Amino acid sequence: MTQQTGSNVGSAQLLSELRAILPEQAIIHEAEALRPYECDGLSAYRQVPLLVLLPEQAEQVVQIMRLCHRLNVPVVARGAATGLSGGALPLKDGVLLSLARFNRILEMDPVSRSARVQPGVRNLAISEAAAPLGLYYAPDPSSQIACTIGGNVAENSGGVHCLKYGLTVHNILQLKIVTADGELLTIGSQCLDAPGYDLLALLTGSEGMLGIVVEVTVKLLPIPQRAQVMLAAFDEVEKAANAVGEIIAAGIIPAGLEMMDGLALRAAEDFVHAGYPRDAAAILLCEVDGTNEEVSAAAMRVNQLLRTQGAVMVRTAQDEAERIRFWKGRKTAFPAVGRIAPDYYCMDGTVPRKRLADVLTSISRLSTEYGLPVANVFHAGDGNLHPLILYDANRPGELKCAEDLGAEILELCVRVGGSITGEHGVGHEKLHQMCVQFNKEELAQFRALKAAFDPLGLLNPGKAIPQPRHCSEYKTLGQDTLTAPGDRREYRA
């Protein structure tokens, strides 16, 4: 169904009709100019699109979708292209619809504590604009300086603070979307709920396959009075993992609870001098926020708990500068790891917290087996792992080896009761693993749901939900026989 894209329309006809909708500078069609759009944050997969369009009004998106619907041309939406699963990988015979010019904050309402913004507004820009009102937007993916709110909705992005404050789905009120056949719909409301099915939840995380987001109303929260972070070092990874469960069992929901293993923390320390002890097997960063009184009470208890759980060192950031430094190490962990290997491949599995310790042990065993180092940086509070597989794309076979190791890690996550993706999305990257996590009836239900929104399969076809044939090949023949639709290059993350 979704494979029959592109039809027989000549790009000349498409182009001439597009010129009636968009000004010339909003249409990119020359090979050199198209090149920068060939991939998203997962640059292993590249494909130059047929055309790139840069509309700046919802009405233009409506017209574009009506045209593409009439001509049966597939459309891939793209925000800042920071996604790590190839969700915005273009199609050779499709339009790449960039929402980058939808970059205005339309309204800030301090009374109802909400902001109405265009999808191309950067995540961090919302909090910056809300700060003078004493408010902020809670979800904070690591890419928040660059990533856009439209992309966050498409991926249901999380971040360091989602254990306490939730994911994107918990922090938005209303969407305006353009459907596959070019209709502008309002989903959700300016209230806390809306009549009928919860389409707002369904659209969130749907990876651009059900509609194109052209406006988002987000909830804003009061900036906590105070935040305090503690750094704890452990001589065994297992002790750090157990401490995570004990903090939560004590009735404390930290604002952030992050873990880094030895390889990751040393890379980060060497990179930004965050003050991490280089000889630790693992560190935990635990941040508590709230009112002054809440923070004092929680910090004291977390401190005691960490020591009881065998932390060899616990340090509370003494001032805001030290707090920022502790976090800087965590937030720059990916590029820091990037300095110690020619290439790295970032995974995104989730596991029940109680399985953290044995999953880490298994990852370490797999790492030895494959001969590729793995650094672990993750949202320990939500059991969301980001194993970073280090490799060198210039060595023949190493990329393939890294991919195979990654696939094994994700399948391990499913085996222990977790998921193949916590926040990066399935995109193009994890189609194979969808066949492991879901059976054929479940995948068929997803496809029926997709068809309810997009019967022609024009929105981001080929992503997120594999076709039945794909899964039967993956399961019976093994992944070697499958070819990716994109022109695969080396990872340069």
Add this chain to the structure above:
Amino acid sequence: MSKSVECALELQEEVLRAVAEGQPLNLTGGNSKAFYGRPATGTTLAVNRHCGVINYEPKELLLTARTGTPLSEIETLLAEQRQMLAFEPPHFGNHATLGGTISCGLSGPRRPYAGSARDFVLGVRIINGRGEILRFGGEVMKNVAGYDVSRLICGSLGTLGILLDVSLKVLPLPESEITLIQERSAAEAIRMVNIWAGQPLPISATCYDGLKLHIRLSGVPEAVAAGKEMIGGSEAAIDHHFWADIREQRHPFFHTERPLWRLSLPPQSAPLPLPGKELIDWGGAQRWLLSDASPKRIRSTAEALGGYATLFRHAGDNEEVFHPLSAPIKSLHQRLKHAFDPHAILNPGRLYPDL
């Protein structure tokens, strides 16, 4: 602890038989919310025999149970570990089940401050209208693999699938809790609760009952004490059951046979320009209205304010319960219904006439 019975396969057989015979099913749990929604049609299929807690892990903040499990049993189990369902679901009767709670998707006083029923759903196992047993989401806090069917199905009144098991995120019980009472006008109450919501205060519920504004503070004792200092008002007696009475609609406001409307509005909306009595819940975002005004007038007033209205209880004959959907959204609902239940056997007409 009560019984644990797994009967997904039996229920599946009943669905397959209903499909074969073209016989619609009326799904029932504890019958505590039978009043809610449009009248049921079809053969009754009692799903509450599928019951029992499957997995409760306090350290994981996770509970998975079969949907026939009594809600009270789940809440007791959680309380033993000093945890709770933070969306504070109404029971509306002694036999409320987990399945009915999630199918109706209703939340109590804590909702604006902690989240709604759907916010806490992590995963589900369902039987769809083709009689297939399917699993979506899971038992982890974050999971973006595939479309979010678990949250879509919350509040769908059984029209998309029979819920078999539900996994929920649970939260610690607050260490301490107090309720402050202030005498204010309705307009003042709305203004104040919106101001406080924009400040870092440990508020977990607010409700104006027509005379007095009730403010609940939850958290560590020091934070609650500091919040009390900031907000002011007299402290309610420790054994008061105001919040349970509001949640369960036992408060005197609800003692009536008049039509009861639920209006969901932007929280700062002024007191309703409608005849009748109004109770202001959820920091202003949920208004209960007892009014004999015409449904048309009530719905258009809600719409003009940016919200919508549900005829929650005591609907007259032939009166629609749920707010009408726009034509394109309605058609999307019909296509979604068809995607899950192509033979229209699951609670047809319970939510909207043609779903």
